Amino acid sequence: MVSLPADFTSLAAIVFLLGMRHGLDADHLATIDGLTRFGRRAGVDHARYAGALFSLGHGAVVVAIALLVGGATARWQAPGWLETSGAWTSILFLTLLGVINLHAVLNAQPDEVVAPVGLKGRYLGRLMRVHRPWMVMAVGALFALSFDTVSQAILFAVAGVQYGGLANALMLGLVFLAGMLLTDGCNGLFIARLIETSDALARVASRVMGLAVGGVSLLVALVGTARLVAPAFAAWSEGRELAFGGAVIGIVCASFIAGRALARRGGTELQAS
Numbered sequence: 001m002v003s004l005p006a007d008f009t010s011l012a013a014i015v016f017l018l019g020m021r022h023g024l025d026a027d028h029l030a031t032i033d034g035l036t037r038f039g040r041r042a043g044v045d046h047a048r049y050a051g052a053l054f055s056l057g058h059g060a061v062v063v064a065i066a067l068l069v070g071g072a073t074a075r076w077q078a079p080g081w082l083e084t085s086g087a088w089t090s091i092l093f094l095t096l097l098g099v100i101n102l103h104a105v106l107n108a109q110p111d112e113v114v115a116p117v118g119l120k121g122r123y124l125g126r127l128m129r130v131h132r133p134w135m136v137m138a139v140g141a142l143f144a145l146s147f148d149t150v151s152q153a154i155l156f157a158v159a160g161v162q163y164g165g166l167a168n169a170l171m172l173g174l175v176f177l178a179g180m181l182l183t184d185g186c187n188g189l190f191i192a193r194l195i196e197t198s199d200a201l202a203r204v205a206s207r208v209m210g211l212a213v214g215g216v217s218l219l220v221a222l223v224g225t226a227r228l229v230a231p232a233f234a235a236w237s238e239g240r241e242l243a244f245g246g247a248v249i250g251i252v253c254a255s256f257i258a259g260r261a262l263a264r265r266g267g268t269e270l271q272a273s
Contacts, residue, residue, distance in 0.1 A: 008163045008164070012171065014245065015156060015172050015175045018152070019059075019175065019178060019179025019181075020179040020245070020249050021183075021220070022149075023055060023179065023182070023184040024187075024213070024249070024252050025097070025217075026098075028058075028143075028180075029187055029213060032051040032191060035047075035051075035054060035139065036051070036188050036191040036192050037195065039136075040195050044132075046133045047192060048188060048192035049133075049188060049189075050136050051184040051185045051188020051189065052181060053136040053137050054136055054140035055181040055184035056177075056181065057136070057138055057139065058140035058141060058180065058184075059177030060137070062149065062176055063153075063173035065150060065153035065154060066154075066156050066157040066172060066173035067166070067169065067170055068157075069169070070157040070165075070169030070170065071166055084228070087227075090148045090221075091224045093148065094221035094224070095221045097217045098213075098214045098221065101210050101213050101214035101217065102211065102215070102218075104210060104214075108207070114210045152176075153173065156169065156172040156176060157172075157173070159172065160173075194206070205256075208255050209252075209255055209256065211255070212251060212254075215251075216248055220248060223244065
């Protein structure tokens, strides 16, 4: 965070939106999809809450790092390269995830339900076969041990201390967790609901969501790249973080609604014919 808002409330609002956007990452969506589907097949009661449980475990790591770094920040300052390298890491992963998810949608068979595609889940797929709530939280915590997430938590801690000490660093970590919990929890409920719906609804909704996730991933990566390499764009975007974050969340939420509406419309037309 090179330039911080003038007051802590604005910073907290930006961090909340960052948490919501982080919860919409393709890796989160793909993992929660897998956890929810496996839990439903296994008949466990907590399957529909897999998104919230995953987010709690993921966010606990962010809060712990914020506390540790916040407590040590008086004796240690985050190196200047941390934010830049963290940003480039996020851009790289977002670009890969965007391309992979768009490819999955465009190459899906007509009768196939398109599941979100993640990178970490490909290597940690067996961890998604869990039956207990604490194990779902543990998967979320493990997924938080990545450079981009850790670097974000460190920056939250440093920014929080600048605004008043360790309590503010903790507050930013919790605000980030709250935003992520909202989107991850809703995604888990959406997947659970989707599993119970007709095949036609699932196919259409999954394609709309796949296109939205892939497109938004590439859009966020493009904006991030522009802010790093184009000083004019970086200056223009200064102070517009809330607008950018709200736009990303709005696009994904609209895709949820559009997917369900299109599928229901198609089902009604089939019944009428």
